[in-house]
Amino acid sequence: MANERHTLTALVDNEAGILARVVGLFSARGYNIESLTVAEVDPAQSTSRITVVTSGPPQVIEQIEAQLRRLVPVHAVTNWTFATGGIEREMALVKTSGADQAAAKTAAAKFGARILDDRGQTTVFELTDSPARISSFLETMRSLGLSDVSRTGVAAISRDTA
Amino acid sequence: MSKSDTLAAAPKPKQEAVSLSGAEMVVRALKDQGVTHIFGYPGGAVLPIYDALFADNGITHVLVRHEQGATHAAEGYARSTGKPGVVLVTSGPGATNAVTGLTDALMDSIPLIVLTGQVATHLIGTDAFQEADTIGITRACTKHNWLVKDVNDLSRILHEAFQIATGGRPGPVVVDIPKDVQFKTGTYLTPDDVHHRSYRPKTEPDASAIARAVEMMAAAKRPIFYTGGGLINSGPKASQALRELASLTGFPVTSTLMGLGAFPASSPQWLGMLGMHGTYEANNAMHDCDLMVCLGARFDDRVTGRIDLFSPGSKKIHLDIDPSQINKIVRVDLGIVADAGKAITEMVKLWKAKEKKADAAGLKDWWAQIERWRAKRSLAYEDSEVLIKPQYAIDRLYALTRGRDLYITTEVGQHQMWAAQRFKFEEPNRWMTSGGLGTMGYGLPAAVGVQMAHPGALVIDIAGEASVQMTMQEMSTAVQYNLPIKIFILNNEYMGMVRQWQQLLHGGRYSHSYSEALPDFVKMAEAFGCLGLRATKPFELDAKIQEMIDSPKPVLFDCRVDATENCFPMIPSGAAHNAMILSKLSEASVSDEGKMLV
Numbered sequence: 001m002a003n004e005r006h007t008l009t010a011l012v013d014n015e016a017g018i019l020a021r022v023v024g025l026f027s028a029r030g031y032n033i034e035s036l037t038v039a040e041v042d043p044a045q046s047t048s049r050i051t052v053v054t055s056g057p058p059q060v061i062e063q064i065e066a067q068l069r070r071l072v073p074v075h076a077v078t079n080w081t082f083a084t085g086g087i088e089r090e091m092a093l094v095k096t097s098g099a100d101q102a103a104a105k106t107a108a109a110k111f112g113a114r115i116l117d118d119r120g121q122t123t124v125f126e127l128t129d130s131p132a133r134i135s136s137f138l139e140t141m142r143s144l145g146l147s148d149v150s151r152t153g154v155a156a157i158s159r160d161t162a
Numbered sequence: 163m164s165k166s167d168t169l170a171a172a173p174k175p176k177q178e179a180v181s182l183s184g185a186e187m188v189v190r191a192l193k194d195q196g197v198t199h200i201f202g203y204p205g206g207a208v209l210p211i212y213d214a215l216f217a218d219n220g221i222t223h224v225l226v227r228h229e230q231g232a233t234h235a236a237e238g239y240a241r242s243t244g245k246p247g248v249v250l251v252t253s254g255p256g257a258t259n260a261v262t263g264l265t266d267a268l269m270d271s272i273p274l275i276v277l278t279g280q281v282a283t284h285l286i287g288t289d290a291f292q293e294a295d296t297i298g299i300t301r302a303c304t305k306h307n308w309l310v311k312d313v314n315d316l317s318r319i320l321h322e323a324f325q326i327a328t329g330g331r332p333g334p335v336v337v338d339i340p341k342d343v344q345f346k347t348g349t350y351l352t353p354d355d356v357h358h359r360s361y362r363p364k365t366e367p368d369a370s371a372i373a374r375a376v377e378m379m380a381a382a383k384r385p386i387f388y389t390g391g392g393l394i395n396s397g398p399k400a401s402q403a404l405r406e407l408a409s410l411t412g413f414p415v416t417s418t419l420m421g422l423g424a425f426p427a428s429s430p431q432w433l434g435m436l437g438m439h440g441t442y443e444a445n446n447a448m449h450d451c452d453l454m455v456c457l458g459a460r461f462d463d464r465v466t467g468r469i470d471l472f473s474p475g476s477k478k479i480h481l482d483i484d485p486s487q488i489n490k491i492v493r494v495d496l497g498i499v500a501d502a503g504k505a506i507t508e509m510v511k512l513w514k515a516k517e518k519k520a521d522a523a524g525l526k527d528w529w530a531q532i533e534r535w536r537a538k539r540s541l542a543y544e545d546s547e548v549l550i551k552p553q554y555a556i557d558r559l560y561a562l563t564r565g566r567d568l569y570i571t572t573e574v575g576q577h578q579m580w581a582a583q584r585f586k587f588e589e590p591n592r593w594m595t596s597g598g599l600g601t602m603g604y605g606l607p608a609a610v611g612v613q614m615a616h617p618g619a620l621v622i623d624i625a626g627e628a629s630v631q632m633t634m635q636e637m638s639t640a641v642q643y644n645l646p647i648k649i650f651i652l653n654n655e656y657m658g659m660v661r662q663w664q665q666l667l668h669g670g671r672y673s674h675s676y677s678e679a680l681p682d683f684v685k686m687a688e689a690f691g692c693l694g695l696r697a698t699k700p701f702e703l704d705a706k707i708q709e710m711i712d713s714p715k716p717v718l719f720d721c722r723v724d725a726t727e728n729c730f731p732m733i734p735s736g737a738a739h740n741a742m743i744l745s746k747l748s749e750a751s752v753s754d755e756g757k758m759l760v
Contacts, residue, residue, distance in 0.1 A: 013360070016309065017297060024301055059489065066486035072306040072326055075360045 001057035005034070006081040007088050007156045008065060013073035014040050014048040021071050022050055031064050032056060035090070035131075035153030047075065053131070053154050080156045087159055091128045091152045094138065097121060098145035107144055111137045122147070184313045184344040185210035188277065189218050191320040194353050197221060197248050199239060199614055201232040205252025206292060207279030210344035224614055224643060227635035229256050231607035233263020233334075234633065237272045238608030241594045242569055243615045244397055246273035246327050253279045254292030257338070258299065262601060264334045265303040269598025270420060271395055273332035275323050276304075282342040283311055296338045305333030311340070313348035321356035330363025331484040332395055365483065367500035372508045374496055375455070375479050376518060379509075382453035382477075383524025384531075385413045388436065388465075391420030391597065392458020392482060392502045394590045400424065400503030401590045404457065406510045411520045414532055416444035418459050419582055420597045427586035433532065434541070437465040438733050439579040442540035442742055443532050445731075448473055449739035450531070456480045458502040461491040462598070463759075471738035481505050540731040540744055541583050549724040550700050552577065552652045556584045556624070559650060562707045567619040568592065569612045573605040573629030576658035576729045581624040603632030606649060610636055613645040620648070620711065627653040627720075628677050637690040640716040648710050648717045651683060654725045662728045667757055687718035696720040735759035 012018050019038055026033050034053040041049045054064060061079070068077045080086030094113070096104040101123045105115065108125045111133070117124035127137055131154055138149060182190060188211050192200065201224045204212045215223055226232040229251045236247025247267075251260050257278040267274045281290040297309045306326050308319045319337055327335045379385060387408060393400040401424040408415050408431050415425045416436040425432055434441035436448055445467075448454065454476045459465065461480075466472045469491065478494040480487070481502060488497035498505055512518075543553045556577075570585060571594040572578040578595060587593050594612060596604035605623040613621040623630075630651055640647050652658075660675040687694030693715045697706040703721070710717045731742045736756020 017301065020298070021301060028302055059493075063486065063490055066488075066490075070484065070486050072358075072361055 001059070003055045003057060004061060004081075005053065005055045006061050006079055007086065007154055008052045008054060008068065008077060008079050009156050010050045010052070010068050010077045011041075011075045012048050012050055012071075013075070014046045015073055018048070018073050019050070021073070022052070022068070025067055025071065026052075026054070026064075029063075029067060031060065035151070037153040037155050051154050051156050078158070080158065086156055088130060088154050088156045089128055090131045090134055090154045091126065092134045092137070093150045094125045094127065094141055094146065095148040096123050096125070096141060096145040097147040101145070104141060104144040107140050108137075111140070113137065180350040181347055182350045183210070183214070183347050184316050184339065185214040187313070187317050187348070187350050188320065188339070188344070189214045189221065190350060191317055192248060193220050195321070195324045196245070199224060200248040200250050201226055201235040201239070201611065202250030203229050203232060203252065203256060205256050205279060207253035207281060207341045208250060208256075208277075208344075210341065211250060211277070211279070211339075222614075223250075224610070224639065226607065226610075226639050228633065229259035230262050230603065231610070231633050231636040231639065233260050233267065233274065233276065234601070234604050234607035235611035235614070235636070235639075236274050237263065237267055237270075237604070238571055238594050238611030239615045240272050240274065240611075241394070241608075242591050242612045244591060246275055246324060246332075247611065249274060249276040251276070251278055252292065253281055253296065254294045256292075257294055257296040257336075261299060261303055262599075264300055264336065266596055266599040266601045266604060267334035268303050268305065270596065271332050271391060272334065273327040274334035275327050276334060276336045278336055278338045279344075280309065280338045280340040283340045284342070286340065296336065300336045303334070304336050307336035307338065309338045309340075310343050313343050313346040316343060316348065317351040318356050321351065321353045322358045324353070325356075325358050326361055329361065330365070363483065364485070364499050365501040365504060367498055367505040367508055369508070371496060371498045372505065372512055375498065376509055376512045376516065378453055378477060378479060378496065379411060379413070379455065379513070380518040380520065382413075383521050384451045384528045385411070385453040385455065385520075385525075386433075386447050386451045387413050387415040388417075388448065388454055388456045388459055389415060389421045389424055390418040390457065390459025393421055393424035396458065396483075396502040398590055400458070400501075400506060403503055403506035403510055407506055407513070410510065410513050412525055413455070413520070414447055414529070416440070416447065418462065418465055418597070419595060421459060422582060422593045423587035423590045426588040428588060435582050437462075438467070439583060439729055439731065441583070442538045442731055442744065443535035445733065445739040445742055446535045447532055451476045454478045456494070457506060458482065460487045466491065467733045468736055468738045473739070538744065540742070543727075543730075546724065547700060550697065550703060550721060552580050552654065552723040552727050553584060554700060555652060555703060555721050555723055556580050558703050559622070559624070559707055560585050562704065562711065563620060563622070566711070567616070569594065569609075569616060569619055569621045571595065571605040571608040571612060571621070571623045573623070573625045574600045574602045575626045575629060575660075576654075576662065576727075577624055577626045577629075577652040579659075579729045580652070602626075602629035606630055606633045606647075607636045607639075609647040609649070610639050610643075610645055613640070613647050614643065621645075622648045622650055625649055625651045626658060627651050627655065627680060627683070628657045631681075634686075637687070637692055637716060637718070641691045646714055646716055648719065650710070650719045651721055652723050653680075653683070653720050654723050654727065655680065656725060658727075659729070661726075665728070666734070667752060683718050683720035690716075690718075692716040692718055694718050694720070696722065698722040
């Protein structure tokens with residue numbers, strides 16, 4: 001069966017070792033992690049949201065969800081890929097270098113990237129967008145003096161009211 | 163398991179707050195949880211807890227000789243009583259020695275609470291003496307684990323540890339307690355004060371799923387109940403419900419290694435164990451059935467054989483308390499997430515209420531087919547008057563222990579399979595074996611745990627001479643606590659299953675599978691203060707077994723058996739259920755793909 005890309009989010013207790021539990025689960029069972037983000041979302045309840053982008057055949061994706069739900073500090077697991085109302089966003093910091101930065105700035109403006117730092121021979125851009133569009137942005141910048149990249153990985157949320 | 167997104171507030175003590183030291187809290191929490199026995203080994207980082215145990219005589223502490231022994235003893239205790247097993251060990255090597263038992267308990271879903279000492283909180287991360295990253299090491303082999311950094315969290319975590327170890331699909335947990343936390347004073351919460359904020363495993367079956375299952379069963383022509391260890395974990399009511407459901411439907415019943423005893427082996431509906439060394443009738447019935455009702459089993463590779471040829475024509479129902487097991491290995495037509503006892507009881511109720519009848523004509527033909535498979539007598543073997551055949555030894559052991567209050571543990575290998583094939587269990591909780599992990603050395607300490615829980619019972623570890631040497635030192639524990647366990651060694655001077663596979667797959671090149679330099683087990687028994695017995699000829703076996711049973715002491719029985727006997731029947735690796743070998747191995751019977759498998 002063909003691999004599918006899925007974005008899973010887990011609402012978890014923000015406790016020591018929770019990230020290691022999630023990552024350990026993926027490595028122990030041989031699942032892929034394409035990106036992973038984690039941050040506290042509710043300090044009062046001390047919960048964090050972990051967003052994992054993974055790929056695999058449908059049966060494996062189903063197993064990953066079920067195995068994540070088995071972890072005791074995991075409260076809920078959602079697959080935003082199936083849910084119609086999922087929104088995925090990622091941020092990238094992109095540095096270009098070279099004598100002429102004008103072409104890079106023009107291209108970046110078309111993607112809606114912001115300039116965070118401009119030192120004449122180097123420019124740092126920020127772009128927040130879908131992972132696919134960020135990849136396309138990087139592809140464009142590669143021929144325009146791209147010298148460094150930092151991507152955050154995906155954060156995802158539902159469009160629905162609940 | 164269903165988990166709520168809305169979180170309960172932190173627990174508040176209902177009763178007047180009690181101040182205790184961390185070490186006192188441990189003892190108090192164990193007693194409040196109804197613990198009467200713990201298995202442990204002291205060391206620097208648990209001395210305060212041992213001091214608290216010294217001051218309190220409400221708990222029996224069993225001093226083992228190695229921490230692995232403590233974990234297996236606790237497993238035997240748990241499996242034979244239905245209660246959780248509790249272990250207390252020190253930091254560093256104490257904790258790492260417990261890892262095999264933790265993994266064993268995780269694979270076989272045995273509830274264990276393992277308390278480990280840890281170096282003082284300010285020393286954590288400094289490579290202190292006897293420091294190990296216990297939480298990191300045991301994360302992969304526990305259902306959950308905790309490092310307690312604040313004494314005020316300790317009692318809550320201890321009670322949660324019991325809830326999680328015993329709730330839902332049972333499993334082992336570790337609570338790692340730094341030494342300074344054991345000394346500090348804090349507020350003690352009782353079990354009633356503590357409810358885990360999110361862990362709520364689903365145990366009640368969906369009525370619609372039960373209804374569908376009953377319809378599918380009523381429509382089946384060639385059904386089979388494939389039962390597993392979940393029925394044992396669910397408690398005796400699950401076994402009772404299974405018996406009723408089997409009696410109502412008239413369906414044949416087979417079981418995994420872990421489920422033996424849930425259904426009485428004396429029933430004509432019993433097909434024996436299934437899987438790699440299961441009976442011909444059980445495996446062929448699994449292959450040819452039109453409805454497979456899996457109750458508390460997990461489609462383990464020892465059971466399924468080659469997965470793409472597994473029971474190709476059947477509809478499948480899978481009942482499991484762990485949602486992640488449904489569709490993990492085999493896609494099923496109906497998944498039921500629930501406690502096995504509750505779900506089977508509901509099936510029985512609905513079957514009766516709707517006055518369902520099984521397909522009598524279909525079942526008649528099905529049973530006729532099963533009888534033809536049975537007629538192969540797949541467990542038969544060629545007996546000898548000169549050598550003790552291991553099968554004969556098991557049969558005599560079985561015959562001579564009838565009418566006894568009997569518990570059997572095993573090590574891992576051929577002897578384990580012969581015991582599983584030939585011992586007939588009528589009740590749950592009587593059979594303790596390492597199924598998932600296949601831990602050689604499990605049986606002897608497990609017998610210690612079982613005997614601790616059942617002082618008057620006859621507890622026999624059916625062992626191999628290789629396995630038993632792995633945890634032999636626990637004989638000393640048995641002597642110390644007057645535990646008259648019987649270690650019945652089928653001594654073939656080989657790691658028998660390894661030798662069998664080398665014969666089958668590696669051209670008879672018996673690389674390092676011969677048990678050289680064996681100890682004299684009789685002298686060894688005597689050195690430990692046990693009774694040592696040896697039988698080398700079939701004619702002397704009965705009297706020696708009787709002597710073993712009658713002895714008030716722990717006994718090591720060196721039963722010298724035919725060294726080259728192989729365990730049959732067998733599904734070779736990579737083959738389907740209907741491709742069993744009944745006897746005589748040849749390398750040609752294993753595919754190249756099969757040779758890659760374990």
